[in-house]
Amino acid sequence: MASPATSRSLDRFAQGKLEDLEARSLRRRLIETDRYGPALARRAGRELISFCCNDYLNLSHRKEVKEAARAALERYGAGSGASRLVTGNHPLFRTLEKRLARLKETDDCVIFGSGYLANLGIVPALAREGDLVLADELSHACLLSGTKLSGAETRIFRHNDLDHLKTLLEEERAKHRHCLILTDGVFSMDGDLAPVEEMGELARAHDAWLMSDDAHGIGVLAGGKGSSFIGGRKADVPLQMGTLSKAIGSYGGYLCASQPVVDFIRTRARTLIYSTGLPPASVAASIAALDLIEADPAFAALPVKKAKAFTRALNLPEAESPIVPILMGDPDKTLAASALLEEEGFLVTAIRPPTVPEGTARLRFTFTAEHEDKDIERLTAIIRDKILIDRAAE
Numbered sequence: 001m002a003s004p005a006t007s008r009s010l011d012r013f014a015q016g017k018l019e020d021l022e023a024r025s026l027r028r029r030l031i032e033t034d035r036y037g038p039a040l041a042r043r044a045g046r047e048l049i050s051f052c053c054n055d056y057l058n059l060s061h062r063k064e065v066k067e068a069a070r071a072a073l074e075r076y077g078a079g080s081g082a083s084r085l086v087t088g089n090h091p092l093f094r095t096l097e098k099r100l101a102r103l104k105e106t107d108d109c110v111i112f113g114s115g116y117l118a119n120l121g122i123v124p125a126l127a128r129e130g131d132l133v134l135a136d137e138l139s140h141a142c143l144l145s146g147t148k149l150s151g152a153e154t155r156i157f158r159h160n161d162l163d164h165l166k167t168l169l170e171e172e173r174a175k176h177r178h179c180l181i182l183t184d185g186v187f188s189m190d191g192d193l194a195p196v197e198e199m200g201e202l203a204r205a206h207d208a209w210l211m212s213d214d215a216h217g218i219g220v221l222a223g224g225k226g227s228s229f230i231g232g233r234k235a236d237v238p239l240q241m242g243t244l245s246k247a248i249g250s251y252g253g254y255l256c257a258s259q260p261v262v263d264f265i266r267t268r269a270r271t272l273i274y275s276t277g278l279p280p281a282s283v284a285a286s287i288a289a290l291d292l293i294e295a296d297p298a299f300a301a302l303p304v305k306k307a308k309a310f311t312r313a314l315n316l317p318e319a320e321s322p323i324v325p326i327l328m329g330d331p332d333k334t335l336a337a338s339a340l341l342e343e344e345g346f347l348v349t350a351i352r353p354p355t356v357p358e359g360t361a362r363l364r365f366t367f368t369a370e371h372e373d374k375d376i377e378r379l380t381a382i383i384r385d386k387i388l389i390d391r392a393a394e
């Protein structure tokens with residue numbers, strides 16, 4: 001047991017950190033939120049229309065998806081009992097892996113416990129000391145955590161800057177054994193797309209391995225195939241990673257890649273080996289969600305269509321994904337704007353550092369298939385009349 005003195009210093013440490021964060025409006029709190037239907041959430045007894053769920057197709061509440069989860073729960077139990085490499089590899093995993101490999105046009109696929117766990121496992125399995133990792137500066141936190149864990153030398157390139165990436169490759173590639181290039185396919189806090197086609201060409205020219213994290217692309221871009229398939233062509237992205245927790249409406253992470261790569265990851269990624277397999281119900285839900293997406297590409301396209309209508313109405317740069325940021329800069333202003341929208345019945349979370357760079361606190365809107373046009377129009381009017389006007393006045 002810790003001595004009272006130790007625990008006092010522990011509590012003092014935590015308290016001091018909290019006070020510092022509070023003073024900078026950067027403390028975060030969990031708020032109980034009851035999501036009970038498509039794009040609807042109840043907080044403190046109030047019904048709100050949510051523009052901050054990543055459940056882009058509202059599939060987490062879809063009847064067919066819930067029924068598939070329920071059937072798997074009854075047949076295979078509530079949990080999977082062990083790591084997939086021990087006894088946790090229930091039959092639904094294979095079905096889902098084959099479905100994802102087909103969607104992403106790769107040999108095979110491997111499922112992880114979450115997107116975060118996938119990146120924490122994949123990057124250190126592929127890169128270590130003596131290797132080079134080049135990552136976009138706005139890459140998701142878990143890509144950067146995986147990179148840190150890998151021990152590889154890391155260089156960050158400016159956001160979506162192909163020239164900077166090319167320079168780093170020319171200067172650094174030859175000094176290292178292997179080189180891994182990391183980017184989000186759709187940037188999670190900005191909603192813009194990476195130029196994966198050009199990055200694939202650069203990677204190939206320098207014998208580097210490109211990995212795209214398509215957490216926000218699968219299910220909603222290119223008929224559900226994701227950001228590596230825009231314009232009907234498949235970009236040369238040999239490592240296609242993503243999550244099942246956003247448009248797929250369930251939980252879990254995946255990597256789609258060639259047979260040797262997938263087989264290698266299955267045997268070497270620590271977050272796959274030492275973590276329990278996903279619950280059967282989650283896997284079954286993902287399979288059912290993919291059925292719905294593949295059967296109805298027009299439905300899959302709705303979130304981006306609605307996001308585009310929103311950006312057009314507000315004269316913002318045209319949305320490329322279901323994610324639209326409105327930059328406010330200052331955390332206090334962002335919190336105030338979020339509170340104002342909540343008063344009006346809309347749930348839009350304030351995104352603050354360190355999730356986004358210092359000075360770029362923002363409102364982040366996500367659009368879903370079942371948002372009603374009349375609600376989007378009312379939201380747009382409030383933003384135009386009450387938020388953008390203030391911002392422009394500064």
Ligand SMILES: *Cc1c(COP(=O)(O)O)cnc(C)c1O
Pocket residue numbers: 114115116117140142184188213214215216243244245251252253
């Ligand atoms: C959400 C997200 C992840 C993490 O996926 P989880 O399945 O939620 O752990 C990884 N990468 C990006 C770009 C994300 O947006």
